[in-house]
Amino acid sequence: MVLTLLASLCAAIAAGCVFLLFFDLLRMIEIEKQEDEMHEYKRLPLVFRFFLPLVSNVGFIANLPLFDVSRRNTEEMVQMASLDQAVSGQRFFALKIFMALFGFLLFIVFAAMDNALSGLLLGVAFAFYPTLWLKQIVARRHLSILKALPNVLDLLTLSVEAGKDFLTALRDIMARRKVDPLGEELNRVLHEIQLGKGRQTALKEMSERVRQPELSSVVNAIVQADELGVSIGQLLRIQGDQLRNKRFVRAEKLANEAPVKILFPVVVFIFPSVFIILIGPIVYQALRTLAR
The missing domain is CATH 1.20.5 (Single alpha-helices involved in coiled-coils or other helix-helix interfaces)
Known part of the structure; x- marks a missing residue:
C-alpha cells in the first residue's frame, strides 16, 4: 500500500x-x-517608430478600396525588404498615409506663419520619405543578394559534388557564413523545411518573397532539376558561371557609366576653380595695368 x-x-x-x-x-x-x-x-528609423503607435487612427483610410493596389504594392515591398516581422504591410501603408497627412498639416502651419516654402519642403519630405526609404532598403538588399549568390552557389556546387545532399550542404554553408540578406532568406528556407514544408515549396516562396531576378532564376532551375531528375551539381555550376558573367558585365557597365556621371561635377565645380587659379592672376594684373 x-x-x-x-x-x-x-x-x-x-x-x-x-x-x-x-x-x-x-x-x-x-x-x-x-x-x-x-x-x-x-531596424525601422526612429521617426517611423514614433508614428507607428498612432497609425491606427487612419486605419480606416488605408483600408478603403481606392487604395487596394497601392496597399498590395506596399505589402509586397515590405516582404521584399524582409520587414514583415517588424511591421505588417498594411500597417506600413497606414504609416505612409499618416505621415502624408502630418506633412500636409505642417504645410498649413508653416503657411499660416508666412513660411510656406519651408512647410512645403517638410510636407513633401514627410509624404515621400517612407516610400523612398523602403525602395532603398529593397534595392540594397537585392544588391547584397546579387553579390553573395555566386559564392554561395560555388560552395554548394563543391559540397554537392563531394557527395552531400543539397539541404545538408546548404545547412553547413549557412552555419559558417556571416548573416547577410541572402543568409537570412536561406536560413528561413531551412527553418521552414525543418517544420515540414517541402523543399520546392519553401524555395518558391522565397523567390516570390524576395523577387530578385537572379535568385528567382536559380530557384526555378533547382525546382526544374528536381522535377526532371537532372544532376543538381552540374546545374549549380552552370548557374554560378552565368551569375559571375552577369556580375562582370554589370561591373563593366558601371565602369563605362562613370565618366558620364562625373562630367557634371567636373564642369560645374572643378573647372571653374581651375580657371580662377590659372586666369585669376592674369586678369588681376590686367585690371591693375588698366587702372594706371
Missing part, C-alpha cells in the same frame, strides 16, 4: 515537473520570439 502511494506520488511529481518544463520551454520560445521581433522593430 505504501509503495503504491509512493509510486503514485513520484508519478505525480514527475508529471508536474514535465508540465513545468514544457510551460517554461513555451515561455522561453515566446520570449525569444519577442526579442527577435523587437530586434526587427529597431
Whole structure:
C-alpha cells in the first residue's frame, strides 16, 4: 500500500515537473520570439517608430478600396525588404498615409506663419520619405543578394559534388557564413523545411518573397532539376558561371557609366576653380595695368 502511494506520488511529481518544463520551454520560445521581433522593430528609423503607435487612427483610410493596389504594392515591398516581422504591410501603408497627412498639416502651419516654402519642403519630405526609404532598403538588399549568390552557389556546387545532399550542404554553408540578406532568406528556407514544408515549396516562396531576378532564376532551375531528375551539381555550376558573367558585365557597365556621371561635377565645380587659379592672376594684373 505504501509503495503504491509512493509510486503514485513520484508519478505525480514527475508529471508536474514535465508540465513545468514544457510551460517554461513555451515561455522561453515566446520570449525569444519577442526579442527577435523587437530586434526587427529597431531596424525601422526612429521617426517611423514614433508614428507607428498612432497609425491606427487612419486605419480606416488605408483600408478603403481606392487604395487596394497601392496597399498590395506596399505589402509586397515590405516582404521584399524582409520587414514583415517588424511591421505588417498594411500597417506600413497606414504609416505612409499618416505621415502624408502630418506633412500636409505642417504645410498649413508653416503657411499660416508666412513660411510656406519651408512647410512645403517638410510636407513633401514627410509624404515621400517612407516610400523612398523602403525602395532603398529593397534595392540594397537585392544588391547584397546579387553579390553573395555566386559564392554561395560555388560552395554548394563543391559540397554537392563531394557527395552531400543539397539541404545538408546548404545547412553547413549557412552555419559558417556571416548573416547577410541572402543568409537570412536561406536560413528561413531551412527553418521552414525543418517544420515540414517541402523543399520546392519553401524555395518558391522565397523567390516570390524576395523577387530578385537572379535568385528567382536559380530557384526555378533547382525546382526544374528536381522535377526532371537532372544532376543538381552540374546545374549549380552552370548557374554560378552565368551569375559571375552577369556580375562582370554589370561591373563593366558601371565602369563605362562613370565618366558620364562625373562630367557634371567636373564642369560645374572643378573647372571653374581651375580657371580662377590659372586666369585669376592674369586678369588681376590686367585690371591693375588698366587702372594706371
